[in-house]
Amino acid sequence: RKEVEQDPGPFNVPEGATVAFNCTYSNSASQSFFWYRQDCRKEPKLLMSVYSSGNEDGRFTAQLNRASQYISLLIRDSKLSDSATYLCVVTSLTGGFKTIFGAGTRLFVKA
C-alpha cells in the first residue's frame, strides 16, 4: 500500500462546477499536510497548507480528518485556469524526516 494515495482521475468538469479530491495517508504519526498544484510540464507549487481545523482560501477549502487519515480539497466555481494536477503532500518524522508526495489527481475544467 502506498503511503499517500490519490485518485489519479482525470476529473473532467464544466466551468462553475464544484469538485472535491480526497487523499488518504497510512502513517498515523504524520505531522504536516499540504496541497500542491502542478501545471503541465511545470514545477509543483504550494496551493495551501491543511490544518486540523480546516482552512479556506477563496474558492478552495482544505480539510483534515486525522481519525480516518485523509485530507480533502474542495474547489468551488471551477475556472478554466484551475486545470492542473493536484498533489497531496504529507510529512512525518517517523524514522527521520520524510515528505511523501501523492501521485496527483488531474483536473480538466471545460468551457
Add this chain to the structure above:
Amino acid sequence: NAGVTQTPKFQVLKTGQSMTLQCAQDMNHNSMYWYRQDPGMGLRLIYYSASEGTTDKGEVPNGYNVSRLNKREFSLRLESAAPSQTSVYFCASSERGGSPNSYNEQFFGPGTRLTVL
C-alpha cells in the same frame, strides 16, 4: 529574487556517462531536496540536506550522490547513468524541514528533463 534555479533544463546522456545537476536557492533556506518525477509515481525523494553540512538518503538514493556545497547550492551527481534514470529531476528548498507547517513549504526549481539512452 530568482528562488530556486536548476541547470541544465534538458540533458541527453548515453548509458554509462556521468553528469552533475546543479541547484541553487537565494531564499536563505536551510533545507534542500532532490526529487525525481516519473509518470504515475509522483515525486520521489532521492536525497535531502536538512542543513548546510548534512545530507541524508531519501526513498530512491541508489545510483546518485549529492553535495551540499554551501547553504545556497545542492548538486546531484549521476556517476554512471542508466536508462532507468530517465526522469524529470526537481530540486526544492524549504526554510526548515521537519518543522511546523510554515517552515515546511517547499519551493521547487523548474526541473531538469534527463533522458538516458
